[in-house]
Amino acid sequence: MESPARAAAPASGAAAPRKLWPGALAMLAVPVLLLIFGPHLPSYPLRILDMILLYAVLGLGLNIIVGYAGLLDLGYVAFYAIGAYSWALLASGQFDIHLPFALVLLIGASLAGLAGILLGIPVLRLRGDYLAIVTLGFGEIIRVLMNNLDRVTNGPQGIARIDEAHLFGWTLSTPDDFLYLLVAMLVVVFLFVWRIQESALGTALSAVREDQDAARGCGINTTRVKLVAFAFSAFIGGGCGVVFAAMQRFVSPESFTFWESLVIVLVIVVGGLGNPFGALLGATLLILLPELLRAYADYRLLFYGMALVVIILARPRGLISRQYGPSWLMRRLGGGKC
Amino acid sequence: MGALILQQIINALTVGSIYALIALGYTMVYGVLRLINFAHSELFTAGAFIGLALAGALGVAGHPTGGLLVGFITFVLIGLAGVSVEIVAYRPLRGTSRLAPMLSALGMAVVIQNAVMLIGGRRPLIYPSFLPSGVIDTFGAIITYKQITIFLVAVILMIGLELFVNRTNLGVRIRAVAENAETASLVGINPNMAISLIFFIGPGLGAVAGILYSSFYGVATFTMGFVIGMKAFTAAILGGIGSIPGAVLGGFLLGFIETFATAWMPVLTGGLIGTEYRDIFAFSVLVLILLFRPAGLLGEHVSEETMVYKSDF
Numbered sequence: 317m318e319s320p321a322r323a324a325a326p327a328s329g330a331a332a333p334r335k336l337w338p339g340a341l342a343m344l345a346v347p348v349l350l351l352i353f354g355p356h357l358p359s360y361p362l363r364i365l366d367m368i369l370l371y372a373v374l375g376l377g378l379n380i381i382v383g384y385a386g387l388l389d390l391g392y393v394a395f396y397a398i399g400a401y402s403w404a405l406l407a408s409g410q411f412d413i414h415l416p417f418a419l420v421l422l423i424g425a426s427l428a429g430l431a432g433i434l435l436g437i438p439v440l441r442l443r444g445d446y447l448a449i450v451t452l453g454f455g456e457i458i459r460v461l462m463n464n465l466d467r468v469t470n471g472p473q474g475i476a477r478i479d480e481a482h483l484f485g486w487t488l489s490t491p492d493d494f495l496y497l498l499v500a501m502l503v504v505v506f507l508f509v510w511r512i513q514e515s516a517l518g519t520a521l522s523a524v525r526e527d528q529d530a531a532r533g534c535g536i537n538t539t540r541v542k543l544v545a546f547a548f549s550a551f552i553g554g555g556c557g558v559v560f561a562a563m564q565r566f567v568s569p570e571s572f573t574f575w576e577s578l579v580i581v582l583v584i585v586v587g588g589l590g591n592p593f594g595a596l597l598g599a600t601l602l603i604l605l606p607e608l609l610r611a612y613a614d615y616r617l618l619f620y621g622m623a624l625v626v627i628i629l630a631r632p633r634g635l636i637s638r639q640y641g642p643s644w645l646m647r648r649l650g651g652g653k654c
Numbered sequence: 655m656g657a658l659i660l661q662q663i664i665n666a667l668t669v670g671s672i673y674a675l676i677a678l679g680y681t682m683v684y685g686v687l688r689l690i691n692f693a694h695s696e697l698f699t700a701g702a703f704i705g706l707a708l709a710g711a712l713g714v715a716g717h718p719t720g721g722l723l724v725g726f727i728t729f730v731l732i733g734l735a736g737v738s739v740e741i742v743a744y745r746p747l748r749g750t751s752r753l754a755p756m757l758s759a760l761g762m763a764v765v766i767q768n769a770v771m772l773i774g775g776r777r778p779l780i781y782p783s784f785l786p787s788g789v790i791d792t793f794g795a796i797i798t799y800k801q802i803t804i805f806l807v808a809v810i811l812m813i814g815l816e817l818f819v820n821r822t823n824l825g826v827r828i829r830a831v832a833e834n835a836e837t838a839s840l841v842g843i844n845p846n847m848a849i850s851l852i853f854f855i856g857p858g859l860g861a862v863a864g865i866l867y868s869s870f871y872g873v874a875t876f877t878m879g880f881v882i883g884m885k886a887f888t889a890a891i892l893g894g895i896g897s898i899p900g901a902v903l904g905g906f907l908l909g910f911i912e913t914f915a916t917a918w919m920p921v922l923t924g925g926l927i928g929t930e931y932r933d934i935f936a937f938s939v940l941v942l943i944l945l946f947r948p949a950g951l952l953g954e955h956v957s958e959e960t961m962v963y964k965s966d967f
Contacts, residue, residue, distance in 0.1 A: 621764030632754035
């Protein structure tokens with residue numbers, strides 16, 4: 317097995333000429349196929365596909381903190397909620413503000429990123445389980461706030477009649493509109509996360525994960541590196557929240573429970589931690605599974621829980637190992653020495 | 655004023671007893687396995703429901719002496735359930751990674767919660783009280799017999815646990831494994847035995863807490879475990895995770911903080927922060943404790959190296 321440091325090192329491989337296009341084509345096939353066949357799906361599977369893509373993007377975002385930096389965040393849903401409420405408050409009758417979608421996408425994601433930094437400054441002194449518990453507490457606090465700040469968030473009833481989203485003159489209303497948007501987001505976030513992994517920042521993050529003291533000894537500013545990871549992760553979570561609110565056109569605190577955070581953690585752990593492909597696979601499984609179990613009505617969650625336990629028992633390190641990421645695929649298909 | 659404060663002290667002791675009983679299960683498991691046993695809160699709920707079913711089956715609803723029997727049987731049943739959960743879902747993952755058992759625990763929590771729902775139903779159930787009724791009026795504060803019983807039961811169980819852990823052979827083995835499982839196995843202690851024992855006692859105590867809780871509030875719902883469990887876990891951290899006296903102290907302390915904050919915050923802030931923020935107080939306390947004294951009040955410093963998540967998790 318490859319050592320993690322080796323896997324995280326930049327795939328320079330200057331030794332032999334390597335073709336980039338086979339790997340790139342293979343990876344491009346997924347979004348292209350989605351765009352060709354997705355819109356022909358009936359409404360119900362299309363909605364599920366949208367949810368899978370949304371959770372895949374969330375998973376990619378959370379992977380930066382959990383998979384690369386090794387910091388377990390059990391309150392990721394808080395950032396998602398901040399994004400969702402940004403759209404709900406800035407584009408609805410709630411305060412009669414109607415900002416354009418692109419602007420709110422930026423605002424929501426940035427607010428979430430800011431919240432990530434603000435949360436990160438005090439809590440990043442903690443590690444491991446303590447950090448996990450504090451982030452869980454943060455997630456719950458945000459949810460309780462949304463539930464109780466009635467005058468702003470309309471409390472448990474939530475905010476309905478949210479504006480239809482328009483992006484550069486294109487109306488986002490049907491599930492296939494969102495399919496295009498989500499595929500675009502997936503591609504951008506995937507590339508971003510992958511390039512982070514291969515960058516100096518990614519190397520620094522894996523150093524922090526494996527041995528924080530040694531990383532510090534090597535001159536890595538561990539606090540700053542973790543803060544950046546937190547901010548990126550939160551930024552992506554916030555962006556997803558905005559899209560989620562635009563898609564549902566209704567938000568309420570109920571959508572942002574601890575359970576939601578867990579599903580996102582499960583997406584990346586079941587798929588394979590620290591592997592962008594893992595997030596895609598995990599999202600597909602974890603969103604599809606409850607839908608497939610829908611016929612069992614009340615037994616659905618029981619079976620879901622059992623399936624989770626079985627998957628984890630069978631593959632405690634996730635379905636796709638960390639080293640079989642996009643860079644591996646590029647090397648594998650590109651030939652040459654590596 | 656005095657009566658009001660006295661009343662709040664009594665209420666705090668009642669809630670605190672229940673938090674402390676549940677916190678013991680979290681702290682004992684964490685102390686040995688470094689695992690947050692998310693299934694614990696659902697075993698608490700399952701305990702309350704089994705108590706209800708037993709009350710019906712034995713025809714002892716509303717009898718305090720019958721309650722004793724029900725409590726005992728429930729303790730054993732849920733204890734066995736706890737042991738089974740560990741053997742099925744945690745033991746095979748021991749040594750693989752830190753995150754896998756935790757997520758397996760979450761899966762088990764989902765399974766148990768839904769099993770409870772399928773058997774007990776989605777609706778809140780009216781819970782027969784196993785506690786004696788009646789009140790004592792002291793200096794204007796009302797103490798119910800229920801509250802006294804809850805406090806006494808909790809204290810007796812805690813003293814029992816303390817004696818068991820410190821004065822018996824089995825207790826010494828548990829402590830040895832908690833200290834260092836490998837060294838313990840070198841001197842002939844089977845770590846699996848000690849771990850099974852912990853998974854018997856912890857959920858058993860949680861189940862009794864479930865019966866007390868539901869008897870006190872007169873209602874049981876299949877979702878009630880989550881928030882209570884989070885608070886009990888907070889209590890365990892507050893006292894110092896892994897420390898048994900710490901869990902007790904943390905439970906009572908959290909009971910006091912929550913009761914007093916809920917009562918006085920609306921007054922102090924002119925109604926700006928109302929009682930609906932009750933759950934936030936617990937979490938804010940948790941965040942503050944972790945930031946300033948991560949080891950908790952009575953806990954020994956836990957090396958962070960044992961609780962981080964490296965690449966192989």
